[in-house]
Structure formats: C-alpha cells, structure tokens
Amino acid sequence: MIKAGIIGATGYAGAEIVRLLLAHPEAEVVWYGSRSYIDEKYSSIYGNFFKLVDAKCMDDNMEVLAEEVDVIFTATPQGLCASLVNEDILNKVKIIDLSADFRLKDVAVYEKWYRIEHKAPSYIEEAVYGLCEINRKDIAKARIVANPGCYTTCSILTAYPLVKEGLIDPDTLIVDALSGVSGAGRGAKVANLYCEVNESAKPYGVANHRHTPEIEEQLGYAAGKEIVINFTPHLAPMNRGILATEYASLIKKDGKLPTYDEVRAAYEKYYKDETFIRLLDKDVYPETRWVEGSNFVDIGFKIDERTGRIIMMGAIDNLVKGAAGQAVQNMNILFGLDEGMGLKLVPAFP
Known part of the structure; x- marks a missing residue:
C-alpha cells in the first residue's frame, strides 16, 4: 500500500483527497495534517467521514512526515510547500503540491503575480507540471509534481x-x-x-x-x-x-x-x-x-x-479533476499504477 500524508487535509481540496484515497485499493492516508485543527478528530470537522476516519489531525511537520509516508500532498496556500521542501525530504518521498509554488518556470513571474517571495527557486526547474494527459511521461520520473489549478x-x-x-x-x-x-x-x-x-x-x-x-x-x-x-x-x-x-x-x-x-x-x-x-x-x-x-x-x-x-x-x-482527482491521478502515474485507479467515479446527479 502507498502511504500518503496530506498537509492541508481540512481544506476543501484536502478533504477531497481524503475522500478519494479512502476508496483507493492501493493507497491509505496515514497523516491528516492541519495546522488549525491539531489533535481534533478529523470526522468532527467533516461529518461525512464519521465512522470512516478515526484519526486526529496532526501538524505540518514535513521532516517527520517524510519518514512515515511515500507521498505527500500539500493542499495549502501559496508559499507553504516551497518553505518546507528540501533535498533531504525529496530523497525520501514524492511531493504533489496543489499550490502554485512550482507551476511557473520563471520565478520573477511567480513573485509578480502572487506577490510573495519564492522560498525554494532551486526546485522550480525540476518540478513537473502535473497535467496528466499532456505530461505523463515526465510526471512518472518526478520528485515534485506541480498539480495544476482548476x-x-x-x-x-x-x-x-x-x-x-x-x-x-x-x-x-x-x-x-x-x-x-x-x-x-x-x-x-x-x-x-x-x-x-x-x-x-x-x-x-x-x-x-x-x-x-x-x-x-x-x-x-x-x-x-x-x-x-x-x-x-x-x-x-x-x-x-x-x-x-x-x-x-x-x-x-x-x-x-x-x-x-x-x-x-x-x-x-x-x-x-x-x-x-x-x-x-x-x-x-x-x-x-x-x-x-x-x-x-x-x-x-x-x-x-x-x-x-x-x-x-x-x-x-x-475539486476533483481541478484539484484532488488530478492529484491522485498524478500519484497513480508516479507509482506505476493504472492511471484511473480509484478515480472511475460516475458523476453525481442531481
């Protein structure tokens, strides 16, 4: 089983990753990271996970998390992932970042449009833009996947x-x-x-x-x-x-x-x-x-x-193809799984 950790698990995108991975046959969530809800039961924040998730929320310590999981999803605001990532972490774990930290190849463009300083510009070039249908060959070899926005x-x-x-x-x-x-x-x-x-x-x-x-x-x-x-x-x-x-x-x-x-x-x-x-x-x-x-x-x-x-x-x-679903699709590619595993969901209507 792929062990997954989520930093930002209590945001909408993070919760959607949880929902998808609970039904994934080859992955499990072992770290529900949330700076705002440390030590609170995850299901008390999202009642749809009652009796499905018994875990409590943990912090966003990526150094510790990298020792315990195979992949880290960062469903966080711009700037956080770049401020946490380093070479030691990337030698241990794959990162799928749902923020914009590694999507743009020109750091000056990133800083102009997002109005923050980039904390890890040395990793911009190697990060792969995670649009699966276009870049899957490069995604398969990546350490950092920049998950596109919706x-x-x-x-x-x-x-x-x-x-x-x-x-x-x-x-x-x-x-x-x-x-x-x-x-x-x-x-x-x-x-x-x-x-x-x-x-x-x-x-x-x-x-x-x-x-x-x-x-x-x-x-x-x-x-x-x-x-x-x-x-x-x-x-x-x-x-x-x-x-x-x-x-x-x-x-x-x-x-x-x-x-x-x-x-x-x-x-x-x-x-x-x-x-x-x-x-x-x-x-x-x-x-x-x-x-x-x-x-x-x-x-x-x-x-x-x-x-x-x-x-x-x-x-x-x-929240699915525009965030969490694409992130799980990227995870499947990274670990050599069927790309659609855990994602072949019939649209819900009404």
Missing part, C-alpha cells in the same frame, strides 16, 4: 489540441470561465457568504487573475512561442464546477476555414484514448452538472463561420 486545467485542456495543431491563432484566445464557490477555499470571507453569492454571478480578477500566466505558459509550449491571452474568471452560485468558454480565430488553409471534421480529428488525435476526457457529440455542449463529483473533462466546440472563429467549451469538477 481554471488552468479546464482552460488548457479545452484549447490544447487546436493550439498544438496550429488550427487557431493562440494570441486571439479569450477565455471566460465560471467557478463554483468551493474554488475560493474554506476560509471565511465576506464575498463568499451565502447572501453575497446566491442569486448572483460576478467577474473578478479582471485582466489580472494569477492563473493567466500559467495558462499562457502551458499553451505557449504547445504553440512553440510565447502567447498572450485574455482570461476572465467568474464566480457562480454553485458549490462545484468549472465551465470554460473559449474563443479564438481559426487559421485558414488555402483560403478556407478548418471543417468540423478537421477540428474533431485534432481533438481525437490527443484525447481519443484518454480515460478522463470526454469529447461530446456535435452540437452537444458541456454542463457542470454532468461532471460533478467526477474526474472527467467534458469538451465540445462550435465553428462560427460568420466570424471565422471557434468557440471551445470545457467543464470539470473544480
């Missing part, structure tokens, strides 16, 4: 094949994305109170959301050049889900726009055999309710011949 996972996967195949101009890419409130974390914030969120939807982080450079960097690798996009996130009155609607100019060949079949073939080239990416039928578009509680990514598209643009749409559960 907006970035959905936004990148929705556009990646068309950028990679040169079917769209990536510098014309516009991403509008909706997120459920759980994406903001479990901390008490006025903006996330029921009366503030219910019966309303709002944009935020307009023109300066910190996931923007992450999307640009990863799609830039696909394009083979640096790209600049517009990304606008929105908060929607739902618990879970990401819905990304993306627009870009199609690149004409011999004066003609790509056809539906040509675009479909590009998606199938990269995703046909992917367990967790579902390419929807023609004129069927993603909905967050059809992926809730699952590790699936649903993708659809529509060519707008009038404008010469394409509308690409993707939906995920922000």
Whole structure:
C-alpha cells in the first residue's frame, strides 16, 4: 500500500483527497495534517467521514512526515510547500503540491503575480507540471509534481489540441470561465457568504487573475512561442464546477476555414484514448452538472463561420479533476499504477 500524508487535509481540496484515497485499493492516508485543527478528530470537522476516519489531525511537520509516508500532498496556500521542501525530504518521498509554488518556470513571474517571495527557486526547474494527459511521461520520473489549478486545467485542456495543431491563432484566445464557490477555499470571507453569492454571478480578477500566466505558459509550449491571452474568471452560485468558454480565430488553409471534421480529428488525435476526457457529440455542449463529483473533462466546440472563429467549451469538477482527482491521478502515474485507479467515479446527479 502507498502511504500518503496530506498537509492541508481540512481544506476543501484536502478533504477531497481524503475522500478519494479512502476508496483507493492501493493507497491509505496515514497523516491528516492541519495546522488549525491539531489533535481534533478529523470526522468532527467533516461529518461525512464519521465512522470512516478515526484519526486526529496532526501538524505540518514535513521532516517527520517524510519518514512515515511515500507521498505527500500539500493542499495549502501559496508559499507553504516551497518553505518546507528540501533535498533531504525529496530523497525520501514524492511531493504533489496543489499550490502554485512550482507551476511557473520563471520565478520573477511567480513573485509578480502572487506577490510573495519564492522560498525554494532551486526546485522550480525540476518540478513537473502535473497535467496528466499532456505530461505523463515526465510526471512518472518526478520528485515534485506541480498539480495544476482548476481554471488552468479546464482552460488548457479545452484549447490544447487546436493550439498544438496550429488550427487557431493562440494570441486571439479569450477565455471566460465560471467557478463554483468551493474554488475560493474554506476560509471565511465576506464575498463568499451565502447572501453575497446566491442569486448572483460576478467577474473578478479582471485582466489580472494569477492563473493567466500559467495558462499562457502551458499553451505557449504547445504553440512553440510565447502567447498572450485574455482570461476572465467568474464566480457562480454553485458549490462545484468549472465551465470554460473559449474563443479564438481559426487559421485558414488555402483560403478556407478548418471543417468540423478537421477540428474533431485534432481533438481525437490527443484525447481519443484518454480515460478522463470526454469529447461530446456535435452540437452537444458541456454542463457542470454532468461532471460533478467526477474526474472527467467534458469538451465540445462550435465553428462560427460568420466570424471565422471557434468557440471551445470545457467543464470539470473544480475539486476533483481541478484539484484532488488530478492529484491522485498524478500519484497513480508516479507509482506505476493504472492511471484511473480509484478515480472511475460516475458523476453525481442531481
């Protein structure tokens, strides 16, 4: 059995890792780390684990934890993982970090967008961006996996094949994305109170959301050049889900726009055999309710011949494929397991 420790086990993403690993046939959680709830029963914080988890919460001592587990999940705010990691720890254990500490390869970009000093820049280069469907070969050899965020996972996967195949101009890419409130974390914030969120939807982080450079960097690798996009996130009155609607100019060949079949073939080239990416039928578009509680990514598209643009749409559960599910998928890759082990969950509806 793979022994797993979770630092940040009482946040939404951490609790989702617990939920997934309890049903995983080859892994067990042996350390429920939470600085805020040390010595409190885990099931007293999340009642859904009553009679399922008897353990008490422990601290975030990564040095001690590395002696007891095979993999550490850090589901923590930016800066913590980088402040704890060192060579001795990495020689003993794999780390899957759900924060942004190791996602961006340019430390100056990280410090500009996250407004904190990076505490372990020497590990940025070796860390592997944990977008499983694109980087699984590198993930398998990694010591540090930088688990992508929810907006970035959905936004990148929705556009990646068309950028990679040169079917769209990536510098014309516009991403509008909706997120459920759980994406903001479990901390008490006025903006996330029921009366503030219910019966309303709002944009935020307009023109300066910190996931923007992450999307640009990863799609830039696909394009083979640096790209600049517009990304606008929105908060929607739902618990879970990401819905990304993306627009870009199609690149004409011999004066003609790509056809539906040509675009479909590009998606199938990269995703046909992917367990967790579902390419929807023609004129069927993603909905967050059809992926809730699952590790699936649903993708659809529509060519707008009038404008010469394409509308690409993707939906995920922000806490599963956008966080904990992808982290477990990365764990499976790291330890040579079936990638879908413990993750073949039917979406829950209603």
